[in-house]
Amino acid sequence: MTLLPEGWRKSSYSGQQSACVEVGRVNDGAAVRDAKDRSAGYFTTTGRQWAAFIDTVKTDRFN
Template identity: 40%
Template sequence: MPLLSSEWCESSYSGQNGECVEARSVARGLDVRDSTAFAEPMLTFSAPAWTTFLVGVKAGVLDAGPRSPHRCR
């Protein structure tokens, strides 16, 4: 998701089912929120934390499956 300004951008993976994630670039890193719940708190990640999260997602660290050693319980 390219972020060129501090405007909220919807994920290109968000579909028409109402389950959307939006993000915006800010001085301290990246804000992420549920686009259907503006009143709810957003998450703020530093740039290094967001990069670490993306690396983990791409590596399958957060997958909830029998072969995942890091499965949430």
């Protein structure tokens, strides 16, 4: 069981931009933090929540 997020990464689409988020692995879900202010902490999601979020982004339902 992963208690702390591991493997933080940001999207390759971000390039050198600093206004982005980073995603890490935690248990059966994901952790998300601000790439500019890592000390501010992070929030976590379950695997199901993360999958629903990614599906919503990929199908452009936020517009």
